[in-house]
Amino acid sequence: MLEISELSVSYGAISALRGVSLRVGKGTIVTLIGGNGAGKTTTLRTVSGLLRPTSGSVRFMGEDITRLPAHRIVARGIGHVPEGRMIFSNLTVDENLSMGAYLQKDKAAIARNRDYVFGIFSRLKERLRQTAGTLSGGEQQMLAIGRALMGEPKFLMLDEPSLGIAPRLISTIFERIIEINRDRGIAILLVEQNANLALEISTYAYVLETGHVTMEGASADLRKNPQLKAAYLGG
């Protein structure tokens, strides 16, 4: 489905990714873990077309999308729930969701997707007229995911969905992520600092350190890996 090869990205003189390669198979959940500043967000932003790589390529469903503008990449079926949620805070919940369906012309599809989003995040339905900035952190994350689902993606990237969210809501959100993957067959690339949780719900994992992939493997195996345990899983 998604295939990143030898991707290098820099911010001016600072190089953030140095030859990162990874793949996400159809219908799978893959996770990308790593510490602060490892380059996880940079990877996702490059896939989405917000950043331009200095070298390397991104292929999606067999086609090269490396240099497409961001809105074209969305049109191909890639959804991105960005770090820090980035909901449109002055817009209502309703308007946020309709912006999620910006490229969708088919009214029936929009209605269907809205129902799906309300089905998994019923709180959003109760708060449709509310200004999005007044939602709680967890609700904002639900809205960010809902907004991405309104675009009917085939592949969804989530950047630290557990960040700054009440522990009680984290498990809800992760359950929903599993559900989205299972019910809609959407392939997922999950970026997390909470490695335990990420390895639990994914089938395959990559570990990123200072712009390199330093380890990869089946999530079940990585959970038992002593090195990884020491570094990311709290011993």
Place this chain on the structure above:
Amino acid sequence: MTEFLQQLLNGLSLGAIYALIALGYTMVYGVLRFINFAHSDVFMVGAFIGYFVGGLLPHGTFWGGLAALAAAMAGCAVLGIVIERLVYRPLRGGPTLNVLITAIGMSLFLEYSGQLVFGATPRAFPAIFPAKVISLHGLIISMNQVTVIVVAAVLMVGLQFAVHGTKIGTAMRAVALNPKAAQLVGINIDVVISFTFGLGSALAGAGGVLYALNYPSIDPLMGVVPGLKAFVAAVLGGVGNIPGAALGALILGMVETFVDGSRWSTYKDAIAFAILIGILLFRPAGLLGRYRAEKV
């Protein structure tokens, strides 16, 4: 009392014109975080389009006046879109200062091209709308003032609808809030920016015609002073904030008119600006603006 109402009416019509210009400054700032200094010259071009198109149509009729107004709006929308496309867009992503300096250059370019093409001598603006004057218990109401207020009110209601009731308007607000997130939902930022320039420039074009109606002489440098006032009005209201720009413009128009009618009239601009500075000392983000650190 009559005196007061008279000034209120004058202030309202002046403020309405400032508002039409200020909205363009504030909308462009909202999506691009830069001040389009050439905006006041788009206003001037609007007045000239009104002058030439109005000259071809029968004077003193509503339909003729509205047609000239529509032509000025359409012409300015195209001009605004073209300026952004050819001049500002290639610089996007670079340092903000570069774009600002370029905007000043663009402004000078329009002013001096105007002098070259139209000549520097002021021209009398034709009475394109019906120009009756009604006297009501000593209150002098000119049809032109009424036209200004009504047209400005209609355009602002229309703008409110465009920004809140349409998909592209909602996309414009989304881009202003967070351009990255806007791209991630599939919004083509370029289209939204063109739309913003078109909309803002059309309003400035209407402002140019309405201004020329009430201050009936036009020249290529006519945009400078009202443009500066409208810019200040936008800052006063909270730059980037659409209702704020309208409010700031009305306040500025009122203050200016009332000071002008008092014995301090020589200092009207100084006093108007002193009041603005006073307000900004207490509300640095403007009346309706919310302070936020500059995004990187």
